[in-house]
Amino acid sequence: MRVVSLVPSLTEAVAESAPGMVVGATDWCSHPAGLDAVRIGGTKNPDVAAVVRLRPDLVVANEEENRLPDLAALRAAGLRVLVTEVRDLPGAFRELDRLLVGALGLPRPPWLDRAEEAWAGVRPVGEERLAFVPVWRRPWMVLGRDTFAGDLLARLGVRNAYAGHPERYPRVPAAELARSGCDLVVLPDEPYRFTADDGPEAFPGLPAALVSGRHLTWYGPSLAEAPGVLGEALGGGAVVAAG
Structure with a gap:
């Protein structure tokens, strides 16, 4: 699958789980280091035309970080857009699983298990x-x-x-x-x-x-x-x- 991510943390999540899957990312997507992806602008002002030209199978966004008009424009161009909603830690784990395993069909990445284990033991x-x-x-x-x-x-x-x-x-x-x-x-x-x-x-x-x-x-x-x-x-x- 070809993924364009409009969220830095989700860019890292997808790229670490499936190297090469992210074909487009924002200028703020700094991880993982050496990410080979076309830069398509910022989280608040993505270049919609540039995203469309990349022909992604999925655009990954977030209800807080990205603007509704941009997401509407991407959908109007015929692109599939998955919008995450993260307000707390359990919600983050649910949305990561929904994205990586549900939407992208990937095996559950080991780092996600390690993250859940790390926070389960927090004091x-x-x-x-x-x-x-x-x-x-x-x-x-x-x-x-x-x-x-x-x-x-x-x-x-x-x-x-x-x-x-x-x-x-x-x-x-x-x-x-x-x-x-x-x-x-x-x-x-x-x-x-x-x-x-x-x-x-x-x-x-x-x-x-x-x-x-x-x-x-x-x-x-x-x-x-x-x-x-x-x-x-x-x-x-x-x-x-x-x-």
Whole structure:
């Protein structure tokens, strides 16, 4: 089968499970390394005509990462589009199985079994902590309700202060975040690339955990190592004291 993927984590999931199957991917699809696929633009602005020219048997998308008008245009061009919905870890495992085994007819990949086993044995990192999780700056945006990343953090003992917000990615001013009563700020390196010099300084006195965005937000082969990588970061390996 020929697959065009509009989602970086699903690009990795398909390519690792069936090398050579992915013929088209977005500019943000950075894994696996050395992926040999035609680049068809971004997740929010794919080149629909370029996707059609690749004659894929299936286009893989996600209800959060991709825009409805683009998906409608691909369907109107006669392409089969599978749209995933991932709001938590069990949902990620279900959708990966639906895509890889159900839609693509592949054997269940070993990495998926390893990922389920890894998360089945997860224990919280120390005492539960209350945190906010910025995903963008200028303006500040944080994780809100029903997010995959928020669910992973909760399983590691980090409770999202904005999990009950009516929006999934609310805009919250930095001053309000600083007054939220949290004892931790979790800063991923994507989609905004937070670093020790760009993020912690905005919240002096509040510990900041710098974490891998791929391990926090991607649902694919990285899930197998995510508990260890995130656990180390949240437990002190990448925690820095601000101010």
